[in-house]
Amino acid sequence: MGVEVIMSAGSQQTGDTADAAGQPLLEVSGLKKHFPVNSGLFASITFDRDADGFPITRDDSSVKAVDGVDFALEAGKTLGVVGESGCGKSTLARTILGLEEPTAGEIRFDGRPKDEIPEAEFRKRSQMVFQDPQSSLNGRRRVGHIIEDPLEGAGWEKARRRERALELLEQVGLKREYYNRYPHEFSGGQRQRINLARALSISPDLIVCDEPVSGLDVSIQAQILNLMTDLQAEYGLTYLVISHDLSVVRYIADRVAVMYLGEFVEVAPTDRLFTHQYHPYARALLSAVPNPDPDMPGVSSQLSGAVPSASNPPRGCRFHTRCPSFIIPDGFTAEAYDGYDRLRSDVSERSLDPEVNDVSSALETYVPELASVAGDRRAALESAVSEALDGEWDRAERTLESEQSPCQAEAPSLETAGDPAHEAACHLSFETPSDADSGSTEDGRR
Amino acid sequence: MSLLEVENLRTYFFTPAGIVQAVDGVSFEVDAGESLGIVGESGAGKSVAVKSIMGLIRDPGRIVEGSVRFDGRELTELSEAELRREIRGNEISIVFQDAMSALNPVFTVGSQLEEVIVENTDRSPSAARERAIELLDDVGIPNPDRRIDEYPHQYSGGMQQRAMIAMALACDPRLIIADEPTTALDVTIQAGILELFDEIQETHDTSIVYVTHDLGVVREVCDRVSVMYLGRVVESAPYEELYRYPKHPYTQSLLNSVVTPDEILDEINPIGGTMPSAVSPPSGCRFRTRCPEAVEECVHVTPRARQVGDSHTAACLLYDESNSHEEPTLREITNQTND
Numbered sequence: 001m002g003v004e005v006i007m008s009a010g011s012q013q014t015g016d017t018a019d020a021a022g023q024p025l026l027e028v029s030g031l032k033k034h035f036p037v038n039s040g041l042f043a044s045i046t047f048d049r050d051a052d053g054f055p056i057t058r059d060d061s062s063v064k065a066v067d068g069v070d071f072a073l074e075a076g077k078t079l080g081v082v083g084e085s086g087c088g089k090s091t092l093a094r095t096i097l098g099l100e101e102p103t104a105g106e107i108r109f110d111g112r113p114k115d116e117i118p119e120a121e122f123r124k125r126s127q128m129v130f131q132d133p134q135s136s137l138n139g140r141r142r143v144g145h146i147i148e149d150p151l152e153g154a155g156w157e158k159a160r161r162r163e164r165a166l167e168l169l170e171q172v173g174l175k176r177e178y179y180n181r182y183p184h185e186f187s188g189g190q191r192q193r194i195n196l197a198r199a200l201s202i203s204p205d206l207i208v209c210d211e212p213v214s215g216l217d218v219s220i221q222a223q224i225l226n227l228m229t230d231l232q233a234e235y236g237l238t239y240l241v242i243s244h245d246l247s248v249v250r251y252i253a254d255r256v257a258v259m260y261l262g263e264f265v266e267v268a269p270t271d272r273l274f275t276h277q278y279h280p281y282a283r284a285l286l287s288a289v290p291n292p293d294p295d296m297p298g299v300s301s302q303l304s305g306a307v308p309s310a311s312n313p314p315r316g317c318r319f320h321t322r323c324p325s326f327i328i329p330d331g332f333t334a335e336a337y338d339g340y341d342r343l344r345s346d347v348s349e350r351s352l353d354p355e356v357n358d359v360s361s362a363l364e365t366y367v368p369e370l371a372s373v374a375g376d377r378r379a380a381l382e383s384a385v386s387e388a389l390d391g392e393w394d395r396a397e398r399t400l401e402s403e404q405s406p407c408q409a410e411a412p413s414l415e416t417a418g419d420p421a422h423e424a425a426c427h428l429s430f431e432t433p434s435d436a437d438s439g440s441t442e443d444g445r446r
Numbered sequence: 447m448s449l450l451e452v453e454n455l456r457t458y459f460f461t462p463a464g465i466v467q468a469v470d471g472v473s474f475e476v477d478a479g480e481s482l483g484i485v486g487e488s489g490a491g492k493s494v495a496v497k498s499i500m501g502l503i504r505d506p507g508r509i510v511e512g513s514v515r516f517d518g519r520e521l522t523e524l525s526e527a528e529l530r531r532e533i534r535g536n537e538i539s540i541v542f543q544d545a546m547s548a549l550n551p552v553f554t555v556g557s558q559l560e561e562v563i564v565e566n567t568d569r570s571p572s573a574a575r576e577r578a579i580e581l582l583d584d585v586g587i588p589n590p591d592r593r594i595d596e597y598p599h600q601y602s603g604g605m606q607q608r609a610m611i612a613m614a615l616a617c618d619p620r621l622i623i624a625d626e627p628t629t630a631l632d633v634t635i636q637a638g639i640l641e642l643f644d645e646i647q648e649t650h651d652t653s654i655v656y657v658t659h660d661l662g663v664v665r666e667v668c669d670r671v672s673v674m675y676l677g678r679v680v681e682s683a684p685y686e687e688l689y690r691y692p693k694h695p696y697t698q699s700l701l702n703s704v705v706t707p708d709e710i711l712d713e714i715n716p717i718g719g720t721m722p723s724a725v726s727p728p729s730g731c732r733f734r735t736r737c738p739e740a741v742e743e744c745v746h747v748t749p750r751a752r753q754v755g756d757s758h759t760a761a762c763l764l765y766d767e768s769n770s771h772e773e774p775t776l777r778e779i780t781n782q783t784n785d
């Protein structure tokens with residue numbers, strides 16, 4: 001992004017307003033949020049006779065809902081985070097706003113660590129808009145009072161609050177007369193307008209929107225998205241928008257992050273992300289969205305299998321269990337590598353197939369395609385099997401490990417792909433998106 | 447003769463707050479082997495319309511007028527017992543949005559499937575088990591011979607939906623009604639289910655009525671589409687024809703509201719306002735309160751479906767004259783400039 005045009009405004013303004021464009025309003029680094037699998041003290045303790053010393057161990061496995069997320073969000077811009085259910089996007093939003101205590105990592109707001117910002121100030125400068133306006137608005141309270149809540153928290157007196165609420169009702173496209181009505185008298189779209197009015201009331205810098213239009217009809221979605229864009233232009237708002245809907249993100253975001261199992265797998269300026277996806281998951285996700293235009297490609301379902309559990313994510317690249325571009329190491333065919341993989345998982349569980357009694361029967365059982373495997377790979381398989389048969393499980397495991405695919409060996413980190421502002425976390429090489437002679441760098445979907 | 451002919455169907459709900467005219471004079475037809483999409487926003491009445499076909503309307507709702515002919519047989523005159531014995535889950539099956547509402551949590555998927563098969567075909571229990579495994583395999587459930595003995599909750603959301611589709615297929619129905627079957631699923635899971643519907647239609651030659659709010663989904667699954675607004679069908683056409691040459695102002699604005707990941711739009715142009723209540727719908731044309739082209743006449747005259755193209759009808763007064771308008775519509779213009 002470079003350090004362009006840091007105008008004097010940034011340093012001169014009081015902490016009350018966002019800095020000039022180009023400066024991050026929100027910076028998140030190494031952010032993690034894990035939830036214990038077993039909550040409660042007793043549930044997490046198991047009796048373990050084999051444990052060293054005291055025969056009680058704690059099961060401290062955890063759901064890694066957010067597991068190392070970094071980004072910087074410029075003031076006045078919108079970052080969209082997309083992903084499917086269970087990817088951790090909502091937890092990310094809640095953790096940033098302090099509704100969840102982070103497990104690790106740092107959140108900086110307007111240049112300062114969030115921990116050092118007084119809570120009252122942070123609350124005044126950041127607001128959240130939830131998905132289901134029906135349940136997030138208290139049905140027994142008048143909408144005027146609901147809109148005033150944040151103002152009351154900030155100590156505004158009644159008459160001024162009321163004046164502001166009336167003004168806001170108009171700004172979000174409702175009528176001043178609605179002040180005394182109750183939420184149930186409104187449609188879903190109108191309730192989301194009320195939510196926006198409440199979030200705006202205190203003139204925040206940052207609004208975090210979790211599925212802001214999900215569940216609304218398309219025409220209403222469009223109205224709300226337009227309203228959000230207008231409000232952003234008028235007040236210089238910064239948005240973090242969480243959505244499962246790629247279309248929504250495309251419409252509203254400047255930058256998009258695609259999230260899978262607690263991590264960002266691809267981050268890019270919106271237009272780039274939708275024209276060049278490098279990460280196989282981003283590509284699969286996009287090609288699964290139905291497009292009404294009969295001239296555009298239809299959906300293709302490229303992913304098989306379910307999303308793995310976030311408490312025990314796959315080793316290496318978390319997407320490897322479903323990746324259509326999984327890298328098969330040289331010297332293996334896809335079938336032979338599957339056999340290798342079965343062998344490896346049995347070795348790590350310390351039990352070979354009961355049919356197996358010697359090296360050749362083992363190889364026959366696991367890798368019937370052995371003839372297709374390159375010589376040095378074959379030799380490694382043979383020694384691993386004989387080590388396993390000798391009970392030298394650890395050695396067998398190490399022998400097999402050295403043959404594994406990079407997709408399983410190492411977690412890819414976000415690296416620049418094709419453009420300085422575009423990053424993807426995948427071991428495939430990403431020189432240019434349409435680099436024809438490297439089979440692993442296919443272009444996006446078109 | 448079409449396999450299914452729905453004519454001038456009216457289904458009302460008699461509630462303390464008034465009469466909800468949920469479906470008010472709806473007609474459509476589905477040929478054998480054809481798939482029809484019924485698309486509309488919430489409150490359009492699309493789900494009530496298809497439930498009416500199956501005789502699934504419960505108090506305080508009632509079909510007050512109209513006819514539903516399936517293979518020439520009038521379904522609105524059948525008793526509940528006849529519908530259950532001869533039509534439902536036999537000639538016509540239905541797939542809902544919420545699979546768990548159709549699957550019984552205390553029985554294995556297999557035993558539920560086998561029951562349907564034994565009831566509806568002349569297979570013996572052991573042949574039924576074989577058929578059940580085959581069906582699970584058909585709908586893309588991996589290791590069906592093992593998973594057949596699992597309970598519904600052991601299946602993921604997408605797999606439950608597939609199991610329900612297997613149930614719907616179990617009796618070789620001639621028509622499957624799908625009521626928003628993928629709305630609750632993630633897109634990557636939905637993509638697989640949509641491909642499955644395509645396959646079913648191809649390999650079993652089953653007719654499908656597919657209810658959805660998503661035009662993209664219609665495009666994937668359906669040959670033809672009927673657009674509903676506030677209890678009425680406003681436009682019907684083969685899908686591509688509808689997309690390229692939408693005639694009804696509501697269809698046009700619906701298409702203009704859709705955001706897709708493929709298009710770069712500076713501003714979407716949504717329809718203003720919200721759908722009025724079906725208790726006191728506007729007189730004349732029901733879309734007139736939001737229609738950019740409404741004229742005085744629209745308040746008084748109820749537009750009827752008119753031919754506006756090849757197997758293409760629209761119910762709008764703009765086309766209710768002998769020489770209908772030839773100038774390009776809003777959407778046709780946007781289509782040309784949008785390339």
Ligand code: SF4
Binds near residue numbers: 279280317318325
């Ligand atoms: S690292 Fe390997 S498994 Fe992961 S996305 Fe890239 S190719 Fe697929």
Ligand code: SF4
Binds near residue numbers: 731733737
């Ligand atoms: S009949 Fe009138 S109000 Fe209805 S869609 Fe046509 S122009 Fe609009």
